[in-house]
Amino acid sequence: MRIIYLLLFLSLVIVLPAQRKKKSNDVPPATLAKERWEGYQQRLQLEQSSLVKNLPFRNVGPTVMSGRVVDLDVNPADPSHFYVAYASGSLWETNNNGTSFEPIFDNQIVMTIGDIAVDWENDVIYVGSGENNSSRSSYSGYGIFKSTDNGESWENIGLTETHHIGRILIHPENPNIIWVAALGHLYSENPERGIYKSTDGGKTWNKTLFVSNRTGIVELIMHPNNPDLLIAGAWEKDRKAWNFTEAGPGTAIYRSEDGGDTWNKIADDSGFPDTDGTGRIGLAFAPSDQNIVYAILDNQDRRPKEDDEDEGLTKDELRNMSNQQFLALENKDINQFLDDNGFPREYNAVDIKKDVEAGKVKPVDLVIYTEDANSLLFDTPVKGGEMYRSDDAGKTWTKTHEDYIESMIFSYGYYFGQVRVDAQNPDVVYTMGVPIVRSDDGGKTFKSINEDNVHVDHHALWINPEDPRHLILGNDGGVYISYDTGETWINCNSPSVGQFYSIAVDMAEPYNVYGGLQDNGVWKGPSTYEYSRRWYQEGRYPYERLMGGDGMQVAVDTRDNATVYTGYQFGNYFRIDTETGERNYITPRHILGDAPYRWNWEAPITLSIHNQDIVYFGSNRFHRSMDKGENFETLSGDLSKGGKKGDVSYGTLTTISESPTRFGLIYVGSDDGLIHRSENAGETWTKITNGLPSDFWVSTVVASAHKEGRVYASLNGYRWDNFKPLVYVSEDYGNSWKSISSNLPMEPVNVIKEDPVNENIVYVGTDHGVYVSLDGGKSYQAFGKGLPNTPVHDLIVHPRENDLVLGTHGRGIYIGDVSLVQQMNQEILAKTLHAFPIDEVTHSSRWGSKRWTWGDVIEPTIDVAFYSNSNGNGKVEVIFKDQVVSSKELSADKGLNIIELELETNESFKDLLEDEQKENFEAAENGDYHLVVGEYTVRITVGNTNVETPLTIKKPRERPGRKE
Numbered sequence: 001m002r003i004i005y006l007l008l009f010l011s012l013v014i015v016l017p018a019q020r021k022k023k024s025n026d027v028p029p030a031t032l033a034k035e036r037w038e039g040y041q042q043r044l045q046l047e048q049s050s051l052v053k054n055l056p057f058r059n060v061g062p063t064v065m066s067g068r069v070v071d072l073d074v075n076p077a078d079p080s081h082f083y084v085a086y087a088s089g090s091l092w093e094t095n096n097n098g099t100s101f102e103p104i105f106d107n108q109i110v111m112t113i114g115d116i117a118v119d120w121e122n123d124v125i126y127v128g129s130g131e132n133n134s135s136r137s138s139y140s141g142y143g144i145f146k147s148t149d150n151g152e153s154w155e156n157i158g159l160t161e162t163h164h165i166g167r168i169l170i171h172p173e174n175p176n177i178i179w180v181a182a183l184g185h186l187y188s189e190n191p192e193r194g195i196y197k198s199t200d201g202g203k204t205w206n207k208t209l210f211v212s213n214r215t216g217i218v219e220l221i222m223h224p225n226n227p228d229l230l231i232a233g234a235w236e237k238d239r240k241a242w243n244f245t246e247a248g249p250g251t252a253i254y255r256s257e258d259g260g261d262t263w264n265k266i267a268d269d270s271g272f273p274d275t276d277g278t279g280r281i282g283l284a285f286a287p288s289d290q291n292i293v294y295a296i297l298d299n300q301d302r303r304p305k306e307d308d309e310d311e312g313l314t315k316d317e318l319r320n321m322s323n324q325q326f327l328a329l330e331n332k333d334i335n336q337f338l339d340d341n342g343f344p345r346e347y348n349a350v351d352i353k354k355d356v357e358a359g360k361v362k363p364v365d366l367v368i369y370t371e372d373a374n375s376l377l378f379d380t381p382v383k384g385g386e387m388y389r390s391d392d393a394g395k396t397w398t399k400t401h402e403d404y405i406e407s408m409i410f411s412y413g414y415y416f417g418q419v420r421v422d423a424q425n426p427d428v429v430y431t432m433g434v435p436i437v438r439s440d441d442g443g444k445t446f447k448s449i450n451e452d453n454v455h456v457d458h459h460a461l462w463i464n465p466e467d468p469r470h471l472i473l474g475n476d477g478g479v480y481i482s483y484d485t486g487e488t489w490i491n492c493n494s495p496s497v498g499q500f501y502s503i504a505v506d507m508a509e510p511y512n513v514y515g516g517l518q519d520n521g522v523w524k525g526p527s528t529y530e531y532s533r534r535w536y537q538e539g540r541y542p543y544e545r546l547m548g549g550d551g552m553q554v555a556v557d558t559r560d561n562a563t564v565y566t567g568y569q570f571g572n573y574f575r576i577d578t579e580t581g582e583r584n585y586i587t588p589r590h591i592l593g594d595a596p597y598r599w600n601w602e603a604p605i606t607l608s609i610h611n612q613d614i615v616y617f618g619s620n621r622f623h624r625s626m627d628k629g630e631n632f633e634t635l636s637g638d639l640s641k642g643g644k645k646g647d648v649s650y651g652t653l654t655t656i657s658e659s660p661t662r663f664g665l666i667y668v669g670s671d672d673g674l675i676h677r678s679e680n681a682g683e684t685w686t687k688i689t690n691g692l693p694s695d696f697w698v699s700t701v702v703a704s705a706h707k708e709g710r711v712y713a714s715l716n717g718y719r720w721d722n723f724k725p726l727v728y729v730s731e732d733y734g735n736s737w738k739s740i741s742s743n744l745p746m747e748p749v750n751v752i753k754e755d756p757v758n759e760n761i762v763y764v765g766t767d768h769g770v771y772v773s774l775d776g777g778k779s780y781q782a783f784g785k786g787l788p789n790t791p792v793h794d795l796i797v798h799p800r801e802n803d804l805v806l807g808t809h810g811r812g813i814y815i816g817d818v819s820l821v822q823q824m825n826q827e828i829l830a831k832t833l834h835a836f837p838i839d840e841v842t843h844s845s846r847w848g849s850k851r852w853t854w855g856d857v858i859e860p861t862i863d864v865a866f867y868s869n870s871n872g873n874g875k876v877e878v879i880f881k882d883q884v885v886s887s888k889e890l891s892a893d894k895g896l897n898i899i900e901l902e903l904e905t906n907e908s909f910k911d912l913l914e915d916e917q918k919e920n921f922e923a924a925e926n927g928d929y930h931l932v933v934g935e936y937t938v939r940i941t942v943g944n945t946n947v948e949t950p951l952t953i954k955k956p957r958e959r960p961g962r963k964e
Contacts (some may be wrong), residue, residue, distance in 0.1 A: 427439075744764065
């Protein structure tokens, strides 16, 4: 399992620095804050005017695994009351020690968070938007938000171009003084980064520290007793789609002794590293000793080789080795090299020597075979996490330990960088990486407190200043509480905040949903799931985990609903039998003499809709299996632009789609902007990107189920900090493209899908929600009821149930029944008023009675759905024998309306019944009268127009009698 977590972050998707104005041969420009705000206003307008805004969505979890926590803020007077900030899942509040939570930051311009700060005395909450962990899905923010009414309303108070916030501090004596550490853009250079100070509660800001356009401030701490003494951690980094430089000369520690008005970089001879490998810094004062400061450093400098280290045969030796020299090597040394570098067992020294002698391969091919984008990270380990201590308030520093802190942050320290000190003992210090570790001797030695029920990858920790045994922890798996200094932990994961990358469904009844999550594996669960704590008693959570690591794409063989193809990052995929638990590794391997395949973080896999024995799989090349993944053929050459030198796998396929109307008509898209078409099941390929913007990530390509020549594509500029919506359709197999971005707001598009029933309907998922077009992309409507403005990474319409299933990256899975939307054709949209059919209702003698002694009363209702072409007031009436027997007022919105109508009437209804029915007509247990078995008409009136639709209440199924 540890190797999965080691792979977890080794590849990050980044991009060349973007400029404010695009020059010739330049990269796509970063979107300006002003444009993003205009896009947000457009989103609000779309939500308000949407014809489908009343369509409800329900969350189906899961909750057992939670999502990435980035910060905690705990009420010092009542630790059972605290706030939890999730990376892309909003801000949540608990008043009962984590037993339950409520979201309070759901519908702002952004939901992603880097840091929060609370003025508990004045009930003021500050949210620094934009995650500070610089991961592949660390979404940009929109500055600082402030609430003075516990999250009921929020005000944006500026710094909108900073994108990512490292820390917010509030002056302990004057809450109008606020400091903000801003990281700046993640994927492009910009000057809006550094330290900002406000003396008027955020109305105005002054930038007091700026290092460079690539160096932001990730950490900021305040002296426990002197708010004029501040220490900041500056961090230089450069992120691109193909490479992440995690350190640089701009990284340093700065001190201010005048409340952050001026800053001084600590001296070069302070004892703190100042090499080009100096990476992310975390800082913390010891509350009980005002002069002690700890720093956790991500040291990206390479480790020196040990003098007595016997490496055996090395890659460097093989690079320049002649054939004759290779043939003279001992077989055991070659085999040891093969073992050390993960070669498949079929390779051995004897056969390789024969191939070298025959001229089929060269010694250097053994090196090429192993060198993917991550090889350097393993070949030459970095020093990794290091802890330093200052005893003079940050002026001079000493490393606390002699040896390396192994297996804590590995080579991806950019993802961590938090350190905390016990409030009563300055020698007890915690730091967070893959495990959370504690030192009881000032950082000389460390002990893991990552117990069995605690997830890994830690980002937040609160230590109770009154009782240091009491800890609250946040990580990629949610929130945990300990009352014994981390010896045991309570899991507090009731919010649905899972970060899904992908989503899939099967054809079981009821059907199941599947999805791959960030750092939480692949899960399968029932589409009927409703949140409940009942599983604690029953002993089994309704969802089950199929894989660990980062969960990736899922393909389900719907012939048995048991065979599932899925895996973890970089193309490590399996065929799993979910009934027996059997799993087989299916990822194709390259052969000696070829360069390794380049696998995307989320490698695409799909089954042929025409024969689900056929598996299509994408690296930088196209792979096809005709036997359920037992054997793969590599049918294409490189279908990307060729990759780029760096430590991130790039130049990879991201999406595969086969035409439902024609076997073998296949489309693929790549992360560097190419789309290819094959008309013979992958044997040959044609590039079809003419007319499309270049250098954008192809997030989806989808072949139409309605017209053979129709294909859709979505492009994504997130990795350039470019947020323009880019969706296209082709009616000629991709030979030419037409933009159908239309009135979509300024939000990157993650997915586009076609409705399987109505060919004019397409669905689009963006970084802030989901939209639907009823006219083939000419205009879009926003879904909203029950949905937060969270990233939608993937979506699918269930072909039988007509449910729209959304995989969000921050709030789990949502499902909405779109069968009514599918009926909204141009004929209906042209009407003044239209009533949709009402499903039959089965009568029950238990209406109006309790489910059980202490249960709720059964209240029978139906949903009455109608379309109105205007807003207006009106009523819905139930008519029986030409008499109105029930009526309810309504306020109609323009578009789709769904009214819940109670099946109640009054005592006078008895006069309309036949004698047999009159005998059984009486008030229910709760005193209400209900409609009886029969045929009714439901009349809907809006303004001066009315429409009618039938309603049938049928008899319940009779139970068979007993033998007499």
